[in-house]
Every structure is written in C-alpha cells, then in structure tokens.
Amino acid sequence: MADKRTKRPWEATRRALAGELGEIDGVLPGSVVVRRMRCGKSGCACHDDPPTLHGPYIQWTRAIGGKTLTRYLSEEELARYQPWFDNARRLKEIAAKLEIASLHALEIERATKTGTPIPRDDPTSRVTRRRSTTRDA
Numbered sequence: 001m002a003d004k005r006t007k008r009p010w011e012a013t014r015r016a017l018a019g020e021l022g023e024i025d026g027v028l029p030g031s032v033v034v035r036r037m038r039c040g041k042s043g044c045a046c047h048d049d050p051p052t053l054h055g056p057y058i059q060w061t062r063a064i065g066g067k068t069l070t071r072y073l074s075e076e077e078l079a080r081y082q083p084w085f086d087n088a089r090r091l092k093e094i095a096a097k098l099e100i101a102s103l104h105a106l107e108i109e110r111a112t113k114t115g116t117p118i119p120r121d122d123p124t125s126r127v128t129r130r131r132s133t134t135r136d137a
C-alpha cells in the first residue's frame with residue numbers, strides 16, 4: 001500500500017497496538033480465585049485421606065467505591081468470562097506500551113524540530129511548578 005503521508009515516529013508500533021486494542025470486546029474488573037475447601041464437619045469426606053474437598057468455589061473479587069465486593073461464579077461462567085478477565089490485564093499492558101511509544105514519538109518529533117535532543121532533565125518530564133504570575137501568550 002503506497003502511503004504518501006509522512007510517517008510519524010513509532011507509527012507502526014502505535015498502529016499495531018491500536019489494532020490490538022480493537023480486538024478487545026469485553027473487560028471485567030477484579031480478580032478470580034478458585035478455592036477448594038474443608039468444612040467443619042468431622043466425618044465428612046473432606047477430612048478423609050486423601051480428602052474430597054468441597055468446591056470449586058470460584059470467587060470473583062473487585063473493589064467498588066473503596067469496598068470489596070465478592071461474588072461467586074459457576075464453572076460455566078468462569079469459562080465464558082475468563083477471556084474478559086484476561087483482557088483487563090491485556091488492556092493495561094497495551095495502554096502502557098502505547099504510552100511509551102507515544103512518549104518516544106514526542107521526543108523524536110521535538111528533537112527533530114528543535115535540532116537538539118531532549119536532555120534527561122527536561123522540564124517537561126517534571127511536574128510544572130505553579131507561578132505566582134500567570135502570563136498567557
């Protein structure tokens with residue numbers, strides 16, 4: 001494909017990451033833990049050797065407004081929604097990579113424009129200090 005546009009730095013990487021983002025069609029928050037447990041009843045099979053534990057109990061935990069909410073999922077539900085739990089992690093990874101690629105692009109474009117590479121202690125990499133006098137250009 002002939003593309004006459006001027007490529008911007010890190011464009012291939014950024015487009016590839018954007019494409020990966022486009023594949024994400026469901027995201028569920030929180031974490032899932034599968035537990036098998038013993039009960040308190042002596043003589044229950046869960047106390048045998050080897051034990052037949054109760055469960056699995058599939059605990060889905062997430063934070064809502066500072067509180068922890070726990071719900072249980074069936075094995076069927078876990079199989080159905082596992083990809084959406086995986087997507088949550090994937091989304092964060094892709095977003096982090098996209099951020100890095102974009103930062104590189106900015107640095108390259110800026111260095112190209114000014115003809116000087118950005119020094120390590122560039123003020124744009126710090127939190128801007130508030131000035132007492134604000135001047136709008």
Ligand SMILES: [Zn+2]
Pocket residue numbers: 038039040041044045046047054
């Ligand atoms: Zn038991």
